[in-house]
Structure formats: structure tokens, C-alpha cells
Amino acid sequence: MKEIKEIKELNKLLSKYVDDGFFPGIQWQINIDNNQYSGKYGFNNIETQEKVLDNSLYRIWSMTKPIIAVAALQLIEENKINLSDPITAYLPEFNDLQVLKRENGNIEDVEKITEYPTIKDLFLHTAGFSYNFLADPVGKEYDQLRLFNSDTTSLDQEIKILAKAPLLFKPNTSWRYSISMDVLARIIEIVRGDSLQNILQQKIFNPLNMKDTGFTVSEENQNRVMVSYEFDPLKMKLTELISDPQKIGNYGYPLNIESYARGGHGLFSSLSDYAIFAKMLHFGKSEQGEQILNDQTLKLISTNFLEPKFFPIEIATIGIVKDENYVNGLEAYGWGLGCRTLLDPSKQNNLGSVGEFGWAGAASTYFLVDNKKHLSATIMTQVLFGNPDLAREFYTYIYSNF
Numbered sequence: 001m002k003e004i005k006e007i008k009e010l011n012k013l014l015s016k017y018v019d020d021g022f023f024p025g026i027q028w029q030i031n032i033d034n035n036q037y038s039g040k041y042g043f044n045n046i047e048t049q050e051k052v053l054d055n056s057l058y059r060i061w062s063m064t065k066p067i068i069a070v071a072a073l074q075l076i077e078e079n080k081i082n083l084s085d086p087i088t089a090y091l092p093e094f095n096d097l098q099v100l101k102r103e104n105g106n107i108e109d110v111e112k113i114t115e116y117p118t119i120k121d122l123f124l125h126t127a128g129f130s131y132n133f134l135a136d137p138v139g140k141e142y143d144q145l146r147l148f149n150s151d152t153t154s155l156d157q158e159i160k161i162l163a164k165a166p167l168l169f170k171p172n173t174s175w176r177y178s179i180s181m182d183v184l185a186r187i188i189e190i191v192r193g194d195s196l197q198n199i200l201q202q203k204i205f206n207p208l209n210m211k212d213t214g215f216t217v218s219e220e221n222q223n224r225v226m227v228s229y230e231f232d233p234l235k236m237k238l239t240e241l242i243s244d245p246q247k248i249g250n251y252g253y254p255l256n257i258e259s260y261a262r263g264g265h266g267l268f269s270s271l272s273d274y275a276i277f278a279k280m281l282h283f284g285k286s287e288q289g290e291q292i293l294n295d296q297t298l299k300l301i302s303t304n305f306l307e308p309k310f311f312p313i314e315i316a317t318i319g320i321v322k323d324e325n326y327v328n329g330l331e332a333y334g335w336g337l338g339c340r341t342l343l344d345p346s347k348q349n350n351l352g353s354v355g356e357f358g359w360a361g362a363a364s365t366y367f368l369v370d371n372k373k374h375l376s377a378t379i380m381t382q383v384l385f386g387n388p389d390l391a392r393e394f395y396t397y398i399y400s401n402f
Contacts, residue, residue, distance in 0.1 A: 005035065005036065005037045006037065006038070006039055007030075007037050007039065009397075010028070010037075010039065010394075010397050011039040011041060013393055013397060014026055014028065014039070014041065014379075014390065014393065014394065015041040015042070017387060017389070017390045017393075018041055018042035018043075021236075021237055021238060022231065022238075022383070022386060022387040022390065023042065023229075023238075023364065023381045023382075023383050023386060023387070023390065024042055024043045024044070024045070024046045024226065024227065024229060024238065024381070024382065024383070025040065025041060025042025025043045025044060025051070025052035025056075025226065025381065026040065026041055026042055026052070026379060026380065026381045026390070027039070027040040027052055027056060027271045027379070027380045027381070028040070028271070028377070028378065028379040028380070028394065029271055029272070029275045029377065029378050030375065030376075030377040030398060030402070031275060031278075031279055031375065031376050031377070032373065032374060032375040032402055033374050038271070040052045040054070040056075044056055044224075044225075044226045044227065045226070045227045046227070046229075046238065047227075052226070053224055055212065055224060055270050055272070056224055056225075056226050056270065056271070056380070057212060057217060057221065057224045057225045057226070057268050057269070057270055058225070058226055058268065058269060058270070058271075058363070058365060058380045058381075058382055059225075059228060059253050059265075059267075059268060059361075059363055059382065060265075060267050060268065060269045060274065060361045060363075060365050060380075061248075061265045061361030061362035061363050061365065062264060062265055062359060062360065062361045062362055063267070063269070063274065063359055063360065063361040063365050063366075063367060064181075064262065064263070064264060064265050064266055064267040064361075065181045065263070065264055065338060065359060066277075066281075066301070066338050066339055066358075066359055067200065067204060067213075067267065067277065068181050068184060068185050068188070068263045068264075068338075069123065069181070069184075069301065069337060069338025069339070070204060070292065070293060070301075070338070071185075071188050071196075071199060071200060071203055071204060072119070072123070072184050072187070072188055072338075073293055073297050073298075073300065073301070073337060073338070074203055074292070074293065074297075075188065075191055075192075076297065077293065077294060077297045080191050081119055081187065081191055082119065083118065083119050083120035083123075084118055084119070084120065085118060085119045086115075086116035086117070086118055087116055087117050087118070087119070087122065087127075087183060087187065088116050090186075090187045090190050090191065091159065091163070091183070091186065091187065091190070093159065093160050093163040094116065094163050096112070096163075097112075097113050097116065097163070097166070097167060098110040098111060098112055098113065098166040098167070099111060099112075099113045099128060099166055099167040099168075099169065099170055100137060100138065100166055100167070100168055100169070103136065103137075103168055103169055103174070104136070104137065105137065106137070107137045107138070107140070107141050107166070110166045113128075113167065113170060113171070115170070115171060115172075116171065117129075117167070117171040117180075117183075118171070118172075119184070119187070120305070120337075121171050121172060121180065122180040122181065122183055122184040122187075123180075123184065123305075123337040123338055124175070124305055124306060124335050124337070125175055125176055125177050125178050125180055125335065126171060126172050126173075126174070126175055126176075126306075126310065127167070127171050127178065127180045127183070128167030128168050128169045128170060128171050128173075128174075128176070129162075129167065129168070129176070129178035129179050129180045129183070130142065130168045130176055130178050130179070131176075131177060131178055131179055132147060132148065132246055132248070132250070132251070133246050133247065133248045133317050133318050134176070134177070134315075134316065134317060134318065135316055135317065135318050135320070136168055136176075137168070138165060138166065138167070138168040139246065139318070140246065141165045141166075142162075142165060142179070143245055143246045143250075145161055145162075145164065145165060146161075146250075147161055147162055147165075147179070148179070148182075148251050148252060148262065148265075149250050149251060149252055150252045151252035151253075151254040151257055151260065152252075152254075152257060152259065152260070153252075154259050154260075154261070155182065155185060155186050155189065155196060155261050155262060155263065156186060156189070158182065158262070159182065159183060159186045162179065162182070162183070174310065175306065175310040175313045175335070177313075177315045179263075179264055180264075181263040181264040182262055182263035182264045183263070184263055185261070185262065185263025185264075186263065188263075195261060196215075196261040196263070197214065197215055197216075197258075197261050200214075201214070203292075204277075204292060207286050207290040207292060208276050208277060208280055208286050208290075208292065209276065209286070209287075209288075210269070210273040210276055210277060211273070212268070212269060212270040212272075212273045213267060213268065213269040213270070213273045213274070213277075214267065214268060215260050215261050215262075215266050215267060215268070216254075216255070216256045216257065216258060216260070216268075217255050217256055217268050218256065219256065222255055222256070224270075225255065225268065226380075226381070226382040227382065228241060228253075228363060228382050228383075228384070229241075229382060229383045229384070230242050230249055230383065230384040230385055231383050231384070231385045231386055231387065233385070238383065241384060246318045247318075247384075248362050248384060249384055251265065253265065253266065265361075265362070270380075271378060271380045274365075274367060274378050274380070275376065275378050278358070278367050278368075278369050278376035278377075278378055279376050280292055281298065281301065281357075281369045281376070282369065282371055282374065282376065283295075283298075284297070284298040300336060300337040301336045301337055301338050301339050301341075301357060302336050302339065302341045302355050302356075302357040302369075302371070303336050303337075303341065304334030304335060304336060304341050304343055305334075305335060305336060305337065306334045306335050311334070312328060312330065312331050313330045313333065313334070313335065314328045314330055314331075315330065327388070327392075329388065329392075331347045331348070332344045332345060332346075332347035332348045332352070336357060338359075339357040339358055339359050340357060340358065340359060341355060341356070341357040342354055342355060342356040342357070349396075351395065351396060351399040351400075352370075352395070352399055353370050353372040353373060354372075355370075355371060355372065356368055356369070356370040356372075357369055360391065362384055363381070363382045363383055363384055363386065364379075364381050364382070364383045364384075364386030364387075364388075364390060364391070365378075365379065365380050365381065365382075366378070366379045366391040366394065367379070368395070368398075373402060375398070375402060377394070377398055379391060379394050
């Protein structure tokens with residue numbers, strides 16, 4: 001049995017974010033070689049003062065994406081899809097896809113595209129799609145279409161809604177964080193001839209023994225789910241989710257609706273489950289030796305595929321304030337097939353190893369994998385628009401101490 005060690009200093013550093021009212025509670029884990037360090041602090045529910053559990057469950061939002069990327073990479077490995085395939089080869093609803101003539105133009109001012117987004121564009125967020133919470137005309141249009149706002153629609157239905165909106169730009173001309181992983185997830189369903197729920201269960205969760213990860217939480221486990229909060233910058237405190245236009249809190253994220261699956265968000269997981277997934281990304285195998293991805297395919301996740309014209313990459317959400325405190329957390333990064341990947345540590349105080357990769361979720365969850373250090377680390381909490389200093393402090397501690 002592996003010894004689990006505590007790092008009191010790190011727990012103290014991170015616990016102040018809970019004490020200062022930025023987060024209800026936090027849970028973290030660092031795996032390095034065969035050592036495991038973990039800690040937790042605070043509450044699963046502020047109102048009832050229920051403490052964070054060892055096996056709390058979290059809405060992991062965009063940390064769903066790397067799991068979808070692995071499922072798609074398995075198809076590439078099996079030669080069932082190719083990076084160069086246009087999305088219309090699988091999704092005829094995009095045959096009439098249009099694109100804005102100007103990126104900040106009128107949503108009606110469009111032209112038909114000549115080259116369709118490819119599978120590679122979906123992985124890289126260069127397809128021309130956007131997101132409901134981004135400050136561009138297409139993000140606004142998604143919000144009007146109530147894209148992904150429903151708890152009860154299938155992924156198929158949502159992708160058909162998406163097909164009504166134009167692209168923000170021609171594929172492979174710009175980088176925009178986007179709903180492209182939802183499109184990729186729908187392609188996975190079509191190629192496998194099965195639901196995303198079943199595919200992920202059979203291809204990833206079962207072999208990795210991730211018992212607490214899925215799109216639904218059974219009734220008896222719902223008390224383990226950390227309550228979701230939003231940080232209100234005007235009141236400077238945690239509130240219930242704010243449902244203003246273009247807020248990610250408008251997204252459907254139900255606890256237990258069997259038909260519900262998404263590609264860019266939607267999964268629930270526990271700290272220990274996600275740590276298992278992050279560790280797998282070192283070698284592509286489960287601890288029992290079951291292969292999820294081969295070495296060659298695995299490298300595609302942490303290899304930058306973006307050309308110089310796409311840099312610097314940035315996620316400019318609605319309401320973002322670029323004051324003297326603003327930090328573009330992606331300044332030092334490129335993008336692989338499914339994750340950010342570190343290109344230039346000098347752009348972030350010389351912290352990190354080249355090739356360190358991972359991602360984060362809208363509710364302030366975060367993970368990284370560093371193959372050079374045989375290290376992976378995950379932090380879980382549940383706050384939309386949460387203080388980014390929590391993940392930064394976690395990262396800084398890791399690279400100053402390991």
C-alpha cells in the first residue's frame with residue numbers, strides 16, 4: 001500500500017484561500033515517482049458546514065476535454081479517423097456551414113466556407129468555433145441559441161443546434177478556445193456507434209478503475225458532490241451561480257439524467273479518480289498494465305501543433321478586466337492534441353518544465369502532468385470565476401519544491 005504523505009506547508013498556503021472566502025473547500029494531490037502527497041481543507045457545503053470528504057465529487061467542467069481527447073486519440077490509433085478528415089465526413093449537418101466575413105462583424109454578414117474544419121482543428125481549437133461566454137459575435141449567438149443550456153438534450157441535438165451558427169473565422173487561421181471538443185465527442189459517438197457514456201466507461205473508466213467518474217451521480221452518492229458557487233467580483237464573495245447573459249453558469253450540468261453527455265464539460269469526478277487519469281498520461285497504461293494509448297499517440301497530447309501565427313493564445317471571457325493584475329495564464333503555452341503544453345518557462349517566472357501539460361475546469365479545478373519530473377498534480381474545488389491565484393500558488397509550490 002502506497003504511503004500518502006501530507007505537506008503541512010502546502011495545505012497552509014492553500015487553506016488561506018478558503019479562510020479568505022474565495023473557495024468553500026479544496027482538495028489536492030501530487031504524485032511524484034512512487035510518492036503520493038495529498039491534502040484537503042474546508043467545506044463541501046458552506047451552508048451546512050459539511051466538511052470536504054476524502055471522496056468528494058466535483059463537476060470538472062473543461063477537465064472533461066482531455067478525457068474526450070484520449071477517446072478520440074484511441075480512434076486515431078485504430079485508423080478509424082484521421083486528423084485531416086473534414087468534420088462533414090461524419091456530420092452532414094455542417095454541409096452548409098458559413099463564416100463571418102469579419103471577426104467582429106455582424107452575425108448576419110457571412111459567407112459560405114470553402115474548406116471545412118478538420119478533426120485536427122477540433123483538437124487544437126482552430127476550427128473557428130467559439131464559446132457562449134466569449135466576447136465575440138459568435139459566442140453571443142450561441143447564447144441566443146441557448147446552446148448547451150439544457151439538462152435534457154442529447155449531444156446529437158446540441159450539435160445540430162450548433163450547426164445553425166456561423167464560424168467566427170475560417171478554419172486554421174486563428175485560435176479560439178471553443179466547443180470544438182463537443183463536436184469531436186459527437187464524432188466519437190458516430191464512429192463507435194455507441195453513446196459517449198458507454199464509450200468512456202468501456203475504453204477509459206473501467207480499465208483505469210475510475211469508479212467515481214461519469215456524466216451521472218447516483219442518488220446515494222449525491223451528498224458527496226461539492227456545492228457549486230460563483231465568485232461575485234462586485235460583492236467580493238461567493239454566491240449562487242449568476243445567470244446573467246453569456247455566463248457559463250447557464251450551462252446545463254444535471255446530477256443524474258441518463259441521456260446527458262457532453263464533450264467539453266459535463267463529467268463528475270473525484271480527486272483520486274482524476275489523479276489516476278493524470279498518472280496514466282505518463283505511460284498510457286493503467287497501474288495494472290492495461291494499455292489506454294501507445295507511447296507514440298500519447299506524445300501527441302504534449303506536442304505543440306500550433307504554428308507561430310496563433311501565438312500568444314488567450315481565453316478572453318466576457319467581463320474580463322485587463323488591469324495591472326491581469327495575467328494571461330496561457331502566455332507561455334502552446335497546444336497539443338487535447339491539452340495546453342508548456343513551450344517557454346521564461347514567460348512564467350522560469351517555473352515549469354518544457355512539455356509540462358494539462359488543463360483546468362471552469363469551477364477552478366486544475367491538473368498538470370510533467371513527464372520530465374515523473375510528476376502529476378491535481379486540485380479540486382467548485383467555484384466559477386474563482387481566484388486564479390489558487391492554481392498559481394499550487395503550481396509555484398510544486399516547481400519550487402520538487
